Amino acid sequence: MSRCPSLRARLLLCLATAATSAGVHAQPAQAPADTATTAMPATDLPYSGFASDAAKAKFAELLAEVRAGKAPNPTDIADQRQFYQRYNDARLQEVQRRYPAKVSELTLAGVSVHSVEPAGGIAAAQRQRVLINLHGGAFMWGAGSGALVEAIPIATVAGMRVVTVDYRLAPEHTYPAAVDDVEAVYRELLKHYRAENIGIYGCSAGGVLTAQATARLLQRKLPAPGAIGMFCGTGLLFRGDSGTLGQLAVGQAPMGSDGGASLPYLSTAKADDVVAYPMQSPELLARFPPSLLLAGGRDFALSALTTAQRRLLAAGVDARLIVFDGLWHAFFVFPDLPESQEAYARIGEFFDQQLGRAQR
Amino acid sequence: MSRCPSLRARLLLCLATAATSAGVHAQPAQAPADTATTAMPATDLPYSGFASDAAKAKFAELLAEVRAGKAPNPTDIADQRQFYQRYNDARLQEVQRRYPAKVSELTLAGVSVHSVEPAGGIAAAQRQRVLINLHGGAFMWGAGSGALVEAIPIATVAGMRVVTVDYRLAPEHTYPAAVDDVEAVYRELLKHYRAENIGIYGCSAGGVLTAQATARLLQRKLPAPGAIGMFCGTGLLFRGDSGTLGQLAVGQAPMGSDGGASLPYLSTAKADDVVAYPMQSPELLARFPPSLLLAGGRDFALSALTTAQRRLLAAGVDARLIVFDGLWHAFFVFPDLPESQEAYARIGEFFDQQLGRAQR
Numbered sequence: 001m002s003r004c005p006s007l008r009a010r011l012l013l014c015l016a017t018a019a020t021s022a023g024v025h026a027q028p029a030q031a032p033a034d035t036a037t038t039a040m041p042a043t044d045l046p047y048s049g050f051a052s053d054a055a056k057a058k059f060a061e062l063l064a065e066v067r068a069g070k071a072p073n074p075t076d077i078a079d080q081r082q083f084y085q086r087y088n089d090a091r092l093q094e095v096q097r098r099y100p101a102k103v104s105e106l107t108l109a110g111v112s113v114h115s116v117e118p119a120g121g122i123a124a125a126q127r128q129r130v131l132i133n134l135h136g137g138a139f140m141w142g143a144g145s146g147a148l149v150e151a152i153p154i155a156t157v158a159g160m161r162v163v164t165v166d167y168r169l170a171p172e173h174t175y176p177a178a179v180d181d182v183e184a185v186y187r188e189l190l191k192h193y194r195a196e197n198i199g200i201y202g203c204s205a206g207g208v209l210t211a212q213a214t215a216r217l218l219q220r221k222l223p224a225p226g227a228i229g230m231f232c233g234t235g236l237l238f239r240g241d242s243g244t245l246g247q248l249a250v251g252q253a254p255m256g257s258d259g260g261a262s263l264p265y266l267s268t269a270k271a272d273d274v275v276a277y278p279m280q281s282p283e284l285l286a287r288f289p290p291s292l293l294l295a296g297g298r299d300f301a302l303s304a305l306t307t308a309q310r311r312l313l314a315a316g317v318d319a320r321l322i323v324f325d326g327l328w329h330a331f332f333v334f335p336d337l338p339e340s341q342e343a344y345a346r347i348g349e350f351f352d353q354q355l356g357r358a359q360r
Numbered sequence: 361m362s363r364c365p366s367l368r369a370r371l372l373l374c375l376a377t378a379a380t381s382a383g384v385h386a387q388p389a390q391a392p393a394d395t396a397t398t399a400m401p402a403t404d405l406p407y408s409g410f411a412s413d414a415a416k417a418k419f420a421e422l423l424a425e426v427r428a429g430k431a432p433n434p435t436d437i438a439d440q441r442q443f444y445q446r447y448n449d450a451r452l453q454e455v456q457r458r459y460p461a462k463v464s465e466l467t468l469a470g471v472s473v474h475s476v477e478p479a480g481g482i483a484a485a486q487r488q489r490v491l492i493n494l495h496g497g498a499f500m501w502g503a504g505s506g507a508l509v510e511a512i513p514i515a516t517v518a519g520m521r522v523v524t525v526d527y528r529l530a531p532e533h534t535y536p537a538a539v540d541d542v543e544a545v546y547r548e549l550l551k552h553y554r555a556e557n558i559g560i561y562g563c564s565a566g567g568v569l570t571a572q573a574t575a576r577l578l579q580r581k582l583p584a585p586g587a588i589g590m591f592c593g594t595g596l597l598f599r600g601d602s603g604t605l606g607q608l609a610v611g612q613a614p615m616g617s618d619g620g621a622s623l624p625y626l627s628t629a630k631a632d633d634v635v636a637y638p639m640q641s642p643e644l645l646a647r648f649p650p651s652l653l654l655a656g657g658r659d660f661a662l663s664a665l666t667t668a669q670r671r672l673l674a675a676g677v678d679a680r681l682i683v684f685d686g687l688w689h690a691f692f693v694f695p696d697l698p699e700s701q702e703a704y705a706r707i708g709e710f711f712d713q714q715l716g717r718a719q720r
Contacts, residue, residue, distance in 0.1 A: 036407035036420040040400075040608040046617075047396035050600040050667040060396040240410040240685040241657050245605050248400045257406075297601050297666060306657060306683040307410040313682065313706060321681045322673065323666040325600045346673060 045249055048297065048326025052338045055327060062328070066251050077171065081141045088146035088333075095149050095335045099156040103148060109184040112166040114147060116155040126160045129197045129355050130189060132225075133164040134182060134213070136204030136233070136330060139265030140170050149333050150203055153340070158348035163189070167209070170265035175212075175276055178265070182213040183220070195223030196356035201292075201347065204301070204330050205265070207233025211308070215278035218287050227354035229292040229347055230308065232301045232330050235278035237261055240303025249298040250328050259304075279308050285315035292320050292350045294343060296327030318354075322346055405609055408657065408686025412698045415687060422688070426611045437531065441501045448506040448693075455509050455695045459516040463508060469544040472526040474507060476515040486520045489557045489715050490549060492585075493524040494542060494573070496564030496593070496690060499625030500530050509693050510563055513700070518708035523549070527569070530625035535572075535636055538625070542573040543580070555583030556716035561652075561707065564661070564690050565625070567593025571668070575638035578647050587714035589652040589707055590668065592661045592690050595638035597621055600663025609658040610688050619664075639668050645675035652680050652710045654703060656687030678714075682706055 032039055047056045065071075072083035100119035105112065131154065135147035147164035155162040165185050167178035182200075189198055202210040207230040214228055215235065237259030244254040260266065269276035274284055291312055293305045302323065312319035324331065324339050332340035392399055407416045425431075432443035460479035465472065491514065495507035507524035515522040525545050527538035542560075549558055562570040567590040574588055575595065597619035604614040620626065629636035634644050651672055653665045662683065672679035684691065684699050692700035 032404045034406065035424065036416045038405040038407075038423065038609055038611050040403050040405050040611075042402040043400050043604065043608060043614065044392045045398040045400055045601070045604050046394065047398075048600045048663065050663055056396045060394075063398065064395065240408045241405070241609065242685075244403065244405050245609060248403060249398055249601065249605060251398050251400075254403065297663065303408065303410055303657065303685040306685050310682065310684070310702065314702065321683065322670065323681065323683065324670070325602075325663040325666050342670065342674065 051324070051326035054337050055331070055339055058334055058337060059326070059328070063251050077140060080138075084137060084141045084146065085144075088142065088144070088149055091149045091333045091335075092145040092152075095152050098335050099153050101152045101156055103152075108163070109188040111181045111185050113185060114151065114164045114166075116148065116151045116162045116164065118156045118159055122161055123159050125357070126158070128193065128357070128359050129160050129199070129351075130193050131155075131158070131160055131162045131199045131201060131351060132182070132185065132189070133162050134167065134178075134200065134202030134206035134209045135164060136202065136206045137169075139178060139205045139209075139263060142205070143169070149335075150206070153332075153335055153344045154201070154347055157344040158351055160348075160351065170263070170267075174265050174267050175269040176216070178209055179212050179216050179275060182209065183216055183222075186213070186217060186222070186225070190223070192360070194356055194358060194360050196226040197358070197360075198225045199227045199229070199351045199355055200225050201229030201231065201351075202233070203231040203332075204233045207231050207301070207305075208235060208260075211235030211278050212275055214288060215275045215281075215284055218284060219275060224287065224289050226356050227290045227292070227351055228288070229294070229350065230305065231292075231294045231332075231343075231347075232296070232299055232305075234293060234301070234305055234308040236304040236308050237277070238300055238304050240307060242300050242302035242304075246296075246298045246300040246302055246329075255300055279311050282311070282315050285312055285317060288312060288315070288317045288319075290318040290320075290350075290354045292322070292347065294322045294346070295324070296329060296331050297323050297325040298327060299329040299331075301329060320350065411684070411686035414697050415691070415699055418694055418697060419686070419688065423611050437500060440498075444497060444501045444506065445504075448502065448504070448509055451509045451693045451695075452505040452512075455512050458695050459513050461512045461516055463512075468523070469548040471541045471545050473545060474511065474524045474526075476508065476511045476522045476524065478516045478519055482521055483519050485717070486518070488553065488717070488719050489520050489559070489711075490553050491515075491518070491520055491522045491559040491561060491711060492542070492545065492549070493522050494527065494538075494560065494562030494566035494569045495524060496562065496566045497529075499538060499565045499569075499623060502565070503529070509695075510566070513692075513695055513704045514561070514707055517704040518711055520708075520711065530623070530627075534625050534627050535629040536576070538569055539572050539576050539635060542569065543576055543582075546573070546577060546582070546585070550583070552720070554716055554718060554720050556586040557718070557720075558585045559587045559589070559711045559715055560585050561589030561591065561711075562593070563591040563692075564593045567591050567661070567665075568595060568620075571595030571638050572635055574648060575635045575641075575644055578644060579635060584647065584649050586716050587650045587652070587711055588648070589654070589710065590665065591652075591654045591692075591703075591707075592656070592659055592665075594653060594661070594665055594668040596664040596668050597637070598661055598664050600667060602660050602662035602664075606656075606658045606660040606662055606689075615660055639671050642671070642675050645672055645677060648672060648675070648677045648679075650678040650680075650710075650714045652682070652707065654682045654706070655684070656689060656691050657683050657685040658687060659689040659691075661689060680710065
C-alpha cells in the first residue's frame with residue numbers, strides 16, 4: 001500500500017513506479033540472499049491462450065492505459081474518487097445495455113442502500129431470497145455506480161433481489177464502521193427473510209468485507225447467511241505469490257509486503273482481531289456458510305483467495321474456488337467479456353443451489 | 361517440449377536453457393509487438409508467505425538442485441528413466457516411513473498392477489470401493505516406486521484399496537496404448553465393484569491419462585466411475601499463463617507454446633480426438649463424474665487445471681479446484697510437507713464423499 005493503492009477496485013494503477021521498485025532489477029539478479037527466493041529474468045508474458053479474444057483485446061487496451069500512466073494520483077483521495085467515479089459510471093452504462101434492471105434507493109436501519117431487481121420482476125421461486133452486495137473500491141470509493149455494476153448482472157442472471165450497501169467509507173470512517181453498517185442491514189433484512197435465504201457477496205474490498213461481516217454475524221450469534229461469495233478479496237491480507245506474479249503479469253510493480261494492512265480502513269484493525277482477519281480462526285471458519293471464491297489468474301488477490309479456500313475446506317466448510325486464467329483483478333466489471341458472463345452464471349448458480357427455499 | 365521435457369513428473373529440469381530461451385531477455389523488454397503481451401522486468405520472487413516453513417525449506421533445496429544443474433539429459437530417455445527411478449525410490453522410502461501399507465503385485469486383464477491397502481486392513485465401510493491410480497512421469501517413466509509414492513498415502517489416509525496401473529509407456533508405446541490398459545483394468549474391476557464405487561486419479565501425466573481414460577469409458581458406453589481426480593495434469597495441453605509464470609517461479613524457462621503436444625506419447629493423438637483431448641467436447645464433459653482438480657500455485661499445469669475445471673462447471677459437472685500457493689508441480693510426492701498431508705486429506709475426503717456406498 002505504501003507505493004500503490006493495491007486494494008484498489010480497478011486495474012489502472014501506478015506503472016511509473018514499477019521499474020524502480022524494490023525487488024525489480026534492470027539486470028537479471030544474482031542468486032538472492034534468501035535461498036528460497038527465485039531470481040526471475042525479464043520475460044515477455046504472452047496473453048493466456050485459454051482466455052477469450054474479447055478478454056485479450058480488453059487486456060491490451062488496459063495495458064496501453066497503464067503504459068500511458070492513466071491512473072489517479074495515489075496520494076490524493078479526491079482525485080482517486082473522481083477517477084473511479086467516472087470509471088464506474090462508464091461500466092454502469094455497459095452493464096445497463098446488457099442487463100435491464102429496476103433500481104430503487106432506500107434506507108434500511110439508517111443505512112443507504114440500492115435495491116436491484118430484474119426488469120421483468122422476481123420469479124415467484126426467488127421471492128423469499130435476497131442477496132447483499134458489498135461493493136469494491138479500497139473501502140474508499142465505489143458506492144453508487146460501482147455497486148450497481150456488481151449488483152445488476154447478478155440480480156438479472158440469478159433472477160433475485162440484490163441489496164447493495166453504501167457502507168461508510170475510509171479514510172473518514174475506519175474499521176469496523178463498514179462492518180457495523182452491514183450488520184445493521186442484515187438485521188433489518190432478517191425481519192423479512194430467513195437467514196438461510198440471504199446471501200452476501202462482494203468484490204475486492206467487498207470480498208474482504210463479506211468475510212468480516214460474516215465473522216461479525218457469527219460472533220454476535222446471529223443466524224448465519226445461507227451462502228457467501230468472496231470475489232477478488234477475502235479475509236486475508238494480499239500476501240503470497242500473486243502479490244508479485246499477478247502484478248507483474250498486468251504490467252505493474254509487485255505489491256508491498258504489507259499486503260493491504262496499511263489501507264486507511266484497516267488502520268484501526270488489530271492483527272489478532274478475528275472479525276477484521278477471520279481466516280486466522282479455525283473455530284470461527286468452521287461456522288462459515290458455503291462459500292464461493294472467485295478470481296482472475298492475474299489477480300493480486302489470487303493467493304489470498306486460494307489460501308482462504310484451503311482454510312475453509314480444512315475447517316469442513318463447502319468452499320468452492322474458480323480461477324479465470326489470464327483475467328485480472330475484478331475483471332467482471334466488464335460485462336461484455338465472455339468470462340464475465342461465465343462468472344455471473346457461476347455466481348447465480350451457486351446462490352441458487354446453496355440458499356434456502358423455505359418461506360418465512 | 362522442444363526444449364524441456366515439460367510433462368515431466370518432477371521439478372528438476374533444464375535450468376541451463378532458461379537464460380537464453382525465447383521470450384527471456386537480459387534487459388527489460390521494449391513494448392512487445394503483440395499489444396497484449398506484458399514485458400515483465402527481472403524480479404526477485406520471494407517464497408510465498410502462505411506456504412509452510414517446511415515447504416519453503418524444500419523449495420530452497422530444489423532450487424539449489426536446479427541451479428546446480430542436477431537434472432537428467434533431456435534427450436536421453438535411458439538417463440531420464442534412471443534419474444527418476446532413483447528419485448522415486450528415495451520418495452518411496454519417505455512415504456513408507458510415514459504411511460504403513462501392504463503392497464502386492466498382480467496381473468489384471470493382462471496388465472501389471474500393484475494393489476495397495478492400509479497396513480491395518482480396509483475398514484468394512486470401504487471394502488466395496490476401490491481407487492485406480494495412474495502414475496505420472498511424462499508417460500515415459502514412473503511405474504513401480506513412482507506409482508507407489510502416489511498410491512500409498514491415499515490408500516492409508518482414505519482407508520481404501522488403491523490399484524496402480526503399470527500402463528504401457530512411451531516412446532515404445534504411444535497413445536492410446538495407456539488408455540487401452542486402463543480400460544482393461546477398469547473392465548476387470550467392474551466384475552468386483554460397482555462402477556459408482558470406483559474412483560480414478562492421477563498426477564501429471566497420470567492426470568492427463570485420468571481425463572483420457574474417463575473419456576474412453578464414456579465413449580465406449582461403460583458405466584462411469586463414481587468420481588475422478590486430476591492432479592497437476594488434465595485433458596488439456598499445458599498452455600495459458602502458468603506455462604510462463606509457474607516455470608519462472610521455480611527458476612525454469614517458460615514452457616514452449618506446444619504445451620506438451622510434442623510428447624512422444626501424444627505423437628499418435630490427433631488434435632480433434634476427444635479421448636486424447638477430452639476438454640474440447642462439452643457433450644462428453646457433461647457426462648464426466650464429480651471431479652477434483654488440484655495443483656500447486658507454481659505448477660506449470662495450473663492454467664490447464666483451472667481452465668478444465670471451468671469447462672466442467674460449464675458442462676454442469678461438480679468440479680472442485682484446490683490450489684496450494686507457492687507449491688510446485690507434483691509437490692505431494694514429498695510426504696513430510698504439511699501441504700502434502702493436506703492434499704492427501706482433501707483427496708481422501710473427496711472420494712469418500714463422492715463414491716457410492718452400495719454393495720455389489
